[in-house]
Amino acid sequence: MTAAEEAMTMEEAIKAQLALAIEPQEFDSPEYIKDPFPLYKRLRDHHPAYQDLFHNNWVVTRYDDIVSIFQNNDDFDRAEYDPKGDYEFGKKHVFGPNILEYGNSDEHRFLRNVVADQFVGNRLQTFLPFIEQIAREMMGRIWAKSADDIAAGFAKTGEVELVSQFTTQFPIRVISNMLGLPREDEDTFVRWYQHLIEGLGFGGEHLARGLQARNEMWDYLDPLIRRAEDAPGEDLVSRIVHAEFRGQRMNADEIKGFIALLLAAGGDTTDKAIALMWYHMLYTRPDQFEEVKKNPELWTNVFTEMMRYDPVVHFQYRYTTREVKLHGEIIPERASITLLLGAGNRDERVFTDPDTFDIFREDLHMGRELRSGRYPDGKHGHLGFGMGQHFCMGYAMxxxxxxxxxxxxxxxxxxxxxKFPTHPGVTSPNLGSGGFRSPVELWVEFDTD
Ligand code: HEM
Structure with missing residues (x-):
């Protein structure tokens, strides 16, 4: 090889290395917000434990690493603050004291155990008729609007903007119904919920509005909680008020904090899940949508594959409780770790052809999720509900x-x-508040005759 050729090869090698390097600002770029998956792949392949000095954070992207961190409560905690220290829980949190703040502590175990079984099994079954009823009522409204639009000459066929007319309203109405809150107050709940969500991710006036919504909601809940104490019904407020774990109940602030959390955790996520399922059927796999139309039982596969391919929640955080070694890197004690669930779900070490949305894929467990992530059929589960001690409590719901x-x-x-041949795509409008992704709008056209 000549000296010139050798120099060229060196230059190419350096260029190749530079192309693989990660700039922390990439996480804030418009390209990343639109399509994070190329960056996820570079991280998985070349920087599986990446230290982001700009955001003061470590980023973990491989499936197996994420699973083992979720399941390792000795080295990794969910709490930013020490539950045994002097931080006053709920003080700075828009929901008040709630399960999300208590890390892996006994307080967390108590709060979780007292209510977790309300959202699964037979107890969940009793709420299914509500869910059906609300879905039908909302469909009725969409139909009536379409009929009016056609009659007024605004449209030739039925059409609906699914995000504003259905998805953002449906789960929050379901939860307020389950809680047994008066139906005439649903619109007030939708407003509080929107302010709580904004208050979660952004500081300043958003936080102030979120805290104000929280206070208004707490005042509103006080008499309802007292009534549920004295004359319990079948609603979720009554069940939460009377639920016990080892003879102990939640106190009033914990109950209110939990209800505020439910509106956000169960509303903001499920609405995006429905929008993502429809987006991927309409635009990513219209061929497989035809199969779903023939056999609606396949919606369960659509849900599971959506939770793998582009889950609603792309990030979760953990904090090291001691120094930890990962892929040759030394991560110090109390370091913040971002688990990129959306990246782990596209790990080619686990899933074949991971960048293809396929409701018939054979390497993904398509049924109900398990907290342990281990399936008797030997298949892998998606990471979209987390795993381990903080595995999503509302996964079945x-x-x-x-x-x-x-x-x-x-x-x-x-x-x-x-309705439109192309779509701007899925986006992360509030990436800062946990990386929730969904389409902002989704217009669907349908026949009315
Ligand atoms: C598709 C919809 C949903 C998604 C994508 C989702 C996602 C998640 C994820 C990723 C976690 C784990 C957090 C962690 O490991 O730190 C979680 C926890 C949680 N989720 Fe969900 N969730 C959804 C629906 C719901 C619903 C409907 C409810 C309530 C009825 C709910 C209540 C909760 C609660 C209370 C926790 C905290 C559990 C704990 O810390 O022990 N979620 N969720």
Whole structure:
């Protein structure tokens, strides 16, 4: 090899290395917000434990690493603050004291155990008729609006903007109904919920509005909680008020904090899940949508593959409790770790052809999620609900809601199709508040005759 050729090869090698380097600002770029997956792949392949000095954070992207961190409570905690220290829980949190703040502590175990079984199994079954009823009522409204639009000459066929007319309203109405809150106050709940969500991710006036919504909601809940104490009904407020774990109940502030959390954790996520399922059917796999139209039971596969391919929640945080070694890097004690769930779900070490959305894939467990992530059929689960001690408490409810809503929508709309041939795509409007992703708008057209 000549000296010139050698120099060229060196230059190429340096260029190749530079192309693989990660700039922390990439996490804030418009390209990343639109399509984070190329960066996820570079991280997985070349920087599996990446120290982001700009955001003061370590980023973990491989499936197996994320699973083992979720399951390792000795070295990694969810709490930013020490539950045994002097931080006053709930003081700075827009929901008040709540399960999200208590890390891996006994307080967390108590709060979780006292209510977790309300959202699964037989107890969840008793709420399914509500979910059905609300889905039907909302479909009725969409139909009535379409009929009016056609009559007024605004449209030739039925059409709906699914995000504003259905998805952002449905889960929050389901939860307020389950809680037994008066139906005439649903719109007030939708407003509080929107302010709580904004207050979570952004500081300043958003936080102030979120705290004000929280205070208004707490005042509103006080008499309802007292009534549930004296004369319990079948609603979720009564069940939460009377639920016990080892003879102990939640105190009033914990109950109110939990209800505020439910509105956000169960509303803001499930609405995006339904929008993502429809987006990927309409635009990513219209061929597989035809299969779903023939066999609506496949919505369960659509839900699971969506939770793998582009889950609603892309980030979760953990904090090291001691120094930890990962892929040759030394991560110090109390370091912040971002687990990129969306990256782990596209790990080619686990899933074949991971960048293809395929509701028939054979390497993903398609049924109900498990907290341990281990499936008897030997298949892998998606990471979209987390795993281990903080595994999503509403996983079964979210799945049921998304499937019931999608099935009813499909029944009510004949020949649903995209209104526009192209779509700007899925985005992360509030990446700073945990990386929730979804389409901002989704116009669907359907036949009305
Ligand atoms: C598709 C919809 C949903 C998604 C994507 C989702 C996602 C998640 C994720 C990733 C976690 C784990 C957090 C961590 O490991 O730190 C979580 C926890 C949680 N979720 Fe969900 N969730 C959804 C629906 C719901 C619903 C419907 C409810 C309530 C009824 C709910 C209540 C909760 C609660 C209370 C926790 C905290 C559990 C704990 O810390 O022990 N979620 N969720």
């Amino acid at each position: 979210a799945r049921q809601e998304a499937i019931i809503a999608s099935t009813r929508l499909l029944e009510a709309m004949k020949n649903p199709r995209p």
